[in-house]
Every structure is written in C-alpha cells, then in structure tokens.
Amino acid sequence: METKQTISRVGAKPLLHTLVLALGLGAAGPALPQAAADLNAGRAKVEANCAACHGANGVSVADNIPNLAGQRGPYLENQLRALKSGARRNAVMGAVAAQLSAQDISDVAAYFASLPGASGTAKTALPAAIAMSQVTIPPDHRASMVMYQTVNRPDINQVRYLYANEVALRAAREGRDLPNGSHLVLEQHAARLGPDGKPVMGSDGYFVADRLIAYAVMERQAGWGKDIPANLRNEDWQYGVYTPARQLRSGVNHSECLACHKPLDRESYTFSIKALTEVAKRR
Ligand code: HEC
Ligand code: HEC
Known part of the structure; x- marks a missing residue:
C-alpha cells in the first residue's frame, strides 16, 4: 500500500x-x-x-x-x-x-x-490460516540445536534461551537470509523471584530460571506463507507455541507473532540475527 x-x-x-x-x-x-x-x-x-x-x-x-x-x-x-x-x-x-x-x-x-x-x-x-501452525519441535532440541542467546525479560520476569538449527547457523555464518529449513526455538522460563519479588540474578548476569512455561517456535518451509494475508506474511515463516510437554498449543493467534516480527524483514524476521551471526562465526 x-x-x-x-x-x-x-x-x-x-x-x-x-x-x-x-x-x-x-x-x-x-x-x-x-x-x-x-x-x-x-x-x-x-x-x-x-x-x-x-x-x-x-x-x-x-x-x-x-x-x-x-x-x-x-x-x-x-x-x-x-x-x-x-x-x-x-x-x-x-x-x-x-x-x-x-x-x-x-x-x-x-x-x-x-x-x-x-x-x-x-x-x-480465528481464520483457519491464522489458527493453524505447521511448525514442529525437535524431540531433543538441546542436543540437536545450538543455544545462541540468553535474554533477560525484567518486564515479565522471564529468562529466555534461544536455539537454532544447522541450516540457520550456516546461513547466518555466510551472511545469507535464513532459508527454508531454518528452525528457531525460544524457551520461556519464569525467573526465580527473591524475597523482594524481583528476579534472582545468577553469577553469569542472567536471571535464574525457575520453571519452563512454553516453547515459542519459528520454522520456515517452502510454501508455508501462501495462505497468510500479505500485510502479516513473513515470507515462508510460520510460528507456533509448544507446551512444556511438547504439545502444540491450540487457540494461539499467530497473526500477533507475524505482525510483531514483520518489521524485521531485513533480518530474516528475527530479533536476534546479530547474536545468531556472532555465535555461528565463532564455531
Ligand atoms: C495482528 C493483529 C491485528 C491486526 C491484523 C490488526 N489489528 Fe488493530 N489492533 C490490534 C491490537 C492488539 C490492538 C490494541 C492495541 C493496544 O492495546 O494499544 C488494536 C487496536 C486497533 C485500533 C485502536 C482501537 C481503539 O479502540 O483505540 C484500531 C483503530 C485498529 N486496531 C485498526 C485496525 C485496522 C484498520 C486493521 C487492518 C488494517 C487492524 N487494526 C489490524 C491487533 C490487530
Ligand atoms: C510484541 C512483539 C512480539 C510478539 C507478539 C511475538 N514476538 Fe517473538 N520475539 C519478540 C522479541 C522482542 C524477541 C527477542 C527475544 C525477547 O526479547 O524475548 C522475540 C524472539 C522470538 C524468537 C527467537 C528468534 C528471534 O526472533 O529472535 C522466536 C522463535 C519467537 N520470538 C517466536 C514467537 C512466536 C511463536 C510468537 C507468537 C506466539 C511471537 N514470537 C510473538 C517479540 C514478539
């Protein structure tokens, strides 16, 4: 427009x-x-x-x-x-x-x-194309993926661990856009709270994780964007949320994921491309 x-x-x-x-x-x-x-x-x-x-x-x-x-x-x-x-x-x-x-x-x-x-x-x-998600979560992402960033979220008392697969790491290392086959998993943990109600800080400068809340996942495969409205579409990326028991959560409005990540179209729709690139280059 x-x-x-x-x-x-x-x-x-x-x-x-x-x-x-x-x-x-x-x-x-x-x-x-x-x-x-x-x-x-x-x-x-x-x-x-x-x-x-x-x-x-x-x-x-x-x-x-x-x-x-x-x-x-x-x-x-x-x-x-x-x-x-x-x-x-x-x-x-x-x-x-x-x-x-x-x-x-x-x-x-x-x-x-x-x-x-x-x-x-x-x-x-919710429209069907927004309610559905084809994203998967690997059975053991901590073994098969690489953790590339930790994020403190004081606004919501969480600490988050971000993981990427080999396809994403290789592209980041080579300075290419993340291609089909890229797969990112974000673990959301509630931070342990101290007596003052604030997150307890670990010696590494990150909040101490207390309890896993969910996995937020982005995955990109050929044709996955085709039914998503153009003003929300993130090329072929889809989003999904998995419970701690690794069940796909239903009722999620994936258009909110798409809208918030959409302005990052020059960074493969990710907030963390810099950290991903740095880690990929060090390996
Ligand atoms: C991905 C979800 C999403 C889409 C798509 C979307 N909106 Fe919204 N809209 C929201 C949310 C969430 C809010 C509440 C924002 C807030 O809390 O400040 C909102 C608020 C608004 C408001 C303010 C209403 C008020 O009472 O102050 C207007 C106007 C609006 N949207 C218009 C639109 C129009 C027009 C479109 C299509 C071009 C659109 N929205 C598409 C999620 C969306
Ligand atoms: C209000 C904006 C917003 C919405 C909505 C949102 N995200 Fe994000 N997302 C972020 C931010 C900011 C980060 C960077 C990490 C952080 O600050 O927690 C992020 C990071 C991620 C990452 C790690 C890769 C990256 O982009 O850095 C994944 C995976 C992810 N989000 C999935 C989702 C899913 C799935 C949804 C919908 C259920 C969603 N996001 C909705 C803002 C958003």
Missing part, C-alpha cells in the same frame, strides 16, 4: 491553520482533509488486512483486541494515525498501521463505523 500523503500543497497550510485555530482544535486535532472515504474499498481492505484480529465484521477474535464495529470514524482515524506515527505505541498494531496510506485509513475507519456494534461477549473465530 502506498504511504505518501498528498496534502502538503503550498498555500493550503495557512488557511488550514486559521481554520484549525478558529475551531479551537489545536495541534492534536484531526489531520488535514483527504479524499472522501470509500466504503466498498474499506470493506475489501478490512477483509484482507484486519480480519485476522478484529474480524471482518469488526467483532474481534480475542479479549486483548478491541471490537471496532460501530466505533466513531474520526476516533478510529486518529488512533490509526497515532499508531502509524508511533505516538501511540503497540508493537503488533503499530506494525499493521505502518503499512496503511492516508486513503486506507479513511476507508477502513468509515467501514468499521458503518457496522452495527456488537455485545461485549461476542467473538469472531
């Missing part, structure tokens, strides 16, 4: 400025006028780009995602602009909003505003 705004014509600004002042709106008021919203285009854009989380009908798929059906159009537009600029911060929704043009924003806002509102308990089912 194009992101360029087409409104900064010379001469338009002083007039608008006067208008904005006259209305008492100040700097945080609505942005400059745009082309009229197109409801049909709005519906198509919502179905393609927003349905995985907010539902095509504006009734969301989960409690952490707002319903948008029947919400006021100008409010939606303002929030989308703030999410796009980063003035309102949310890693998942920010990555989605970053891809919207000014026209997209007015179209989708008008469409959501036109829908009947829903009751607080109604939910939309």
Whole structure:
C-alpha cells in the first residue's frame, strides 16, 4: 500500500491553520482533509488486512483486541494515525498501521463505523490460516540445536534461551537470509523471584530460571506463507507455541507473532540475527 500523503500543497497550510485555530482544535486535532472515504474499498481492505484480529465484521477474535464495529470514524482515524506515527505505541498494531496510506485509513475507519456494534461477549473465530501452525519441535532440541542467546525479560520476569538449527547457523555464518529449513526455538522460563519479588540474578548476569512455561517456535518451509494475508506474511515463516510437554498449543493467534516480527524483514524476521551471526562465526 502506498504511504505518501498528498496534502502538503503550498498555500493550503495557512488557511488550514486559521481554520484549525478558529475551531479551537489545536495541534492534536484531526489531520488535514483527504479524499472522501470509500466504503466498498474499506470493506475489501478490512477483509484482507484486519480480519485476522478484529474480524471482518469488526467483532474481534480475542479479549486483548478491541471490537471496532460501530466505533466513531474520526476516533478510529486518529488512533490509526497515532499508531502509524508511533505516538501511540503497540508493537503488533503499530506494525499493521505502518503499512496503511492516508486513503486506507479513511476507508477502513468509515467501514468499521458503518457496522452495527456488537455485545461485549461476542467473538469472531480465528481464520483457519491464522489458527493453524505447521511448525514442529525437535524431540531433543538441546542436543540437536545450538543455544545462541540468553535474554533477560525484567518486564515479565522471564529468562529466555534461544536455539537454532544447522541450516540457520550456516546461513547466518555466510551472511545469507535464513532459508527454508531454518528452525528457531525460544524457551520461556519464569525467573526465580527473591524475597523482594524481583528476579534472582545468577553469577553469569542472567536471571535464574525457575520453571519452563512454553516453547515459542519459528520454522520456515517452502510454501508455508501462501495462505497468510500479505500485510502479516513473513515470507515462508510460520510460528507456533509448544507446551512444556511438547504439545502444540491450540487457540494461539499467530497473526500477533507475524505482525510483531514483520518489521524485521531485513533480518530474516528475527530479533536476534546479530547474536545468531556472532555465535555461528565463532564455531
Ligand atoms: C495482528 C493483529 C491485528 C491486526 C491484523 C490488526 N489489528 Fe488493530 N489492533 C490490534 C491490537 C492488539 C490492538 C490494541 C492495541 C493496544 O492495546 O494499544 C488494536 C487496536 C486497533 C485500533 C485502536 C482501537 C481503539 O479502540 O483505540 C484500531 C483503530 C485498529 N486496531 C485498526 C485496525 C485496522 C484498520 C486493521 C487492518 C488494517 C487492524 N487494526 C489490524 C491487533 C490487530
Ligand atoms: C510484541 C512483539 C512480539 C510478539 C507478539 C511475538 N514476538 Fe517473538 N520475539 C519478540 C522479541 C522482542 C524477541 C527477542 C527475544 C525477547 O526479547 O524475548 C522475540 C524472539 C522470538 C524468537 C527467537 C528468534 C528471534 O526472533 O529472535 C522466536 C522463535 C519467537 N520470538 C517466536 C514467537 C512466536 C511463536 C510468537 C507468537 C506466539 C511471537 N514470537 C510473538 C517479540 C514478539
């Protein structure tokens, strides 16, 4: 989608400025006028780009995602602009909003505003392509993979261990994008807490792990991205969560994984490519 705004014509600004002042709106008021919203285009854009989380009908798929059906159009537009600029911060929704043009924003806002509102308990089912995951976990990843990074997460009292397979390590060593066959496993551990309620620090500078919570996995195989909406797709990567008993967790909204990792398209969609490359080169 194009992101360029087409409104900064010379001469338009002083007039608008006067208008904005006259209305008492100040700097945080609505942005400059745009082309009229197109409801049909709005519906198509919502179905393609927003349905995985907010539902095509504006009734969301989960409690952490707002319903948008029947919400006021100008409010939606303002929030989308703030999410796009980063003035309102949310890693998942920010990555989605970053891809919207000014026209997209007015179209989708008008469409959501036109829908009947829903009751607080109604939910939309996750689309099949978002609910499913083909990622696997090796039977003994600690033996067959290489641990390449430890991450303290003081924000959620966790310590995480990151593992990569040979395919990923070889590509990182050679400075190539991680190809099909790459497989990354992230162990999430609750940190042991001290009497002050804070994580206990080990002598290595990392939190002491107390209890395994889950395995977050990324794996890339040919064709795995083909059914995923383009604004979420991470080429052929898929995501999945395994329980400590190595069962694939169901009900996970994989579009959140995809959205948050999507801006890292130049780093093979990983947050840890630097550490992976360093470890791969040392071996
Ligand atoms: C991967 C999931 C995901 C997708 C896809 C997604 N959203 Fe969101 N959206 C969220 C989440 C999560 C929030 C809540 C953000 C927060 O807590 O600040 C949100 C919040 C919003 C808000 C703010 C609502 C409010 O009440 O303030 C708007 C507007 C919005 N989304 C519009 C869209 C539009 C338009 C699209 C499609 C172009 C879209 N979203 C696609 C997850 C998603
Ligand atoms: C809000 C953003 C966000 C979301 C959503 C997210 N991740 Fe990540 N992911 C990260 C960050 C940041 C890291 C780096 C390690 C850390 O800080 O914990 C990471 C690291 C990873 C890694 C290690 C490879 C790498 O990219 O460095 C895997 C595997 C992974 N995430 C899988 C998942 C899965 C599976 C999901 C969905 C269930 C998911 N992630 C959702 C932000 C996110």
